[in-house]
Amino acid sequence: xxxxxxxxxxxxxxxxxxxxxxxxxxxxxxxxxxxxxxxxxxxxxxxxxxxxxxxxxxxxxxxxxxxxxxxxxxxxxxxxxxxxxxxxxxxxxxxxxxxxxxxxxxxxxxxxxxxxxxxxxxxxxxxxxxxxxxxxxxxxxxxxxxxxxxxxxxxxxxxxxxxxxxxxxxxxxxxxxxxxxxxxxxxxxxxxxxxxxxxxxxxxxxxxxxxxxxxxxxxxxxxxxxxxxxxxxxxxxxxxxxxxxxxxxxxxxxxxxxxxxxxxxxxxxxxxxxxxxxxxxxxxxxxxxxxxxxxxxxxxxxxxxxxxxxxxxxxxxxxxxxxxxxxxxxxxxxxxxxxxxxxxxxxxxxxxxxxxxxxxxxxxxxxxxxxxxxxxxxxxxxxxxxxxxxxxxxxxxxxxxxxxxxxxxxxxxxxxxx
Numbered sequence: 001x002x003x004x005x006x007x008x009x010x011x012x013x014x015x016x017x018x019x020x021x022x023x024x025x026x027x028x029x030x031x032x033x034x035x036x037x038x039x040x041x042x043x044x045x046x047x048x049x050x051x052x053x054x055x056x057x058x059x060x061x062x063x064x065x066x067x068x069x070x071x072x073x074x075x076x077x078x079x080x081x082x083x084x085x086x087x088x089x090x091x092x093x094x095x096x097x098x099x100x101x102x103x104x105x106x107x108x109x110x111x112x113x114x115x116x117x118x119x120x121x122x123x124x125x126x127x128x129x130x131x132x133x134x135x136x137x138x139x140x141x142x143x144x145x146x147x148x149x150x151x152x153x154x155x156x157x158x159x160x161x162x163x164x165x166x167x168x169x170x171x172x173x174x175x176x177x178x179x180x181x182x183x184x185x186x187x188x189x190x191x192x193x194x195x196x197x198x199x200x201x202x203x204x205x206x207x208x209x210x211x212x213x214x215x216x217x218x219x220x221x222x223x224x225x226x227x228x229x230x231x232x233x234x235x236x237x238x239x240x241x242x243x244x245x246x247x248x249x250x251x252x253x254x255x256x257x258x259x260x261x262x263x264x265x266x267x268x269x270x271x272x273x274x275x276x277x278x279x280x281x282x283x284x285x286x287x288x289x290x291x292x293x294x295x296x297x298x299x300x301x302x303x304x305x306x307x308x309x310x311x312x313x314x315x316x317x318x319x320x321x322x323x324x325x326x327x328x329x330x331x332x333x334x335x336x337x338x339x340x341x342x343x344x345x346x347x348x349x350x351x352x353x354x355x356x357x358x359x360x361x362x363x364x365x366x367x368x369x370x371x372x373x374x375x376x377x378x379x380x381x382x383x384x385x386x387x388x389x390x391x392x393x394x395x396x397x398x399x400x401x402x403x404x405x406x407x408x409x410x411x412x413x414x415x416x417x418x
Contacts (some may be wrong), residue, residue, distance in 0.1 A: 041121070049189060239316075
């Protein structure tokens with residue numbers, strides 16, 4: 001039986017849900033499609049928000065030959081086969097799902113065909129293309145960012161599903177509450193429809209009530225069915241991160257193994273450890289970030305299965321390291337200040353003065369060069385006057401940051417309370 005998500009897959013821009021900033025009336029991508037002249041592109045966004053659907057709609061709207069590859073199981077040979085076929089076609093489109101999983105040589109194999117216009121490439125990725133797509137290919141593509149579905153789009157999708165069920169199965173959905181469904185979906189349309197389909201299939205009634213209790217009871221009892229396509233991906237990633245944050249190397253390696261055994265992209269794992277090293281360890285152990293970066297580069301070079309070893313080494317190191325989120329809190333505090341006070345002027349003494357006029361009106365005047373003073377320090381103001389004296393960075397209680405606190409306290413004893 002065709003899954004509900006597939007049954008409801010839209011076939012035109014007019015019934016495509018969401019992404020109005022790209023495909024709404026007068027939007028940039030819609031204009032390109034309607035003109036019949038689309039660039040090669042990368043569709044970047046979270047799972048289940050219509051990347052594959054949009055690629056299909058583009059090919060159908062333009063009536064072009066359409067080739068599909070999945071970066072999970074395709075290689076250079078598959079790419080070359082498609083390119084050879086496209087040479088005998090007109091304006092062929094090649095859609096590559098999860099293009100971030102292509103390595104450099106695989107991406108290199110696309111360059112010539114994209115450059116010559118043999119194919120129009122549409123790549124879909126859940127990862128930042130700036131990190132995962134080689135610069136030569138990225139420069140030949142337009143990047144379009146797709147947004148996860150909010151309550152409005154998910155409600156619209158539920159209503160479409162309800163009408164479809166009524167027409168095809170002569171059953172009615174009485175949607176009383178949506179909180180649980182929306183929470184389980186996480187903005188992913190496919191997850192929403194999978195959950196809804198499971199509830200419908202289990203219910204013997206022609207009139208099906210959808211409320212929070214019903215949804216949670218059905219999903220919890222049938223989690224394996226609901227999750228048969230790896231929908232607990234983010235739960236396992238969460239457990240992995242929280243194990244390292246919680247200083248449990250045993251839990252960290254277990255969840256790492258679960259991800260490796262499940263076929264998770266090793267570079268995705270390495271990126272998550274890079275983030276954790278800065279967010280949860282920070283200056284409590286600056287070497288953590290260096291090791292995480294080295295792990296990312298190592299895995300990128302050696303690949304799998306050998307990559308499991310540096311991944312394990314790094315996960316254990318990060319889990320065992322002292323923790324501090326002071327840097328993370330500091331930048332969020334600073335961003336909140338920027339949001340509150342907007343663009344405060346740079347104090348004159350901190351401004352650059354490359355011209356005579358700038359010097360004459362006071363740019364750089366009274367700036368004190370720290371290296372001209374004892375201990376390479378002089379007490380002067382580095383914040384705009386509106387927020388002068390406000391402490392943003394607050395060291396946590398660990399060996400390294402206690403040393404940092406001691407130094408800052410000795411330097412700024414009359415200004416900041418460290």
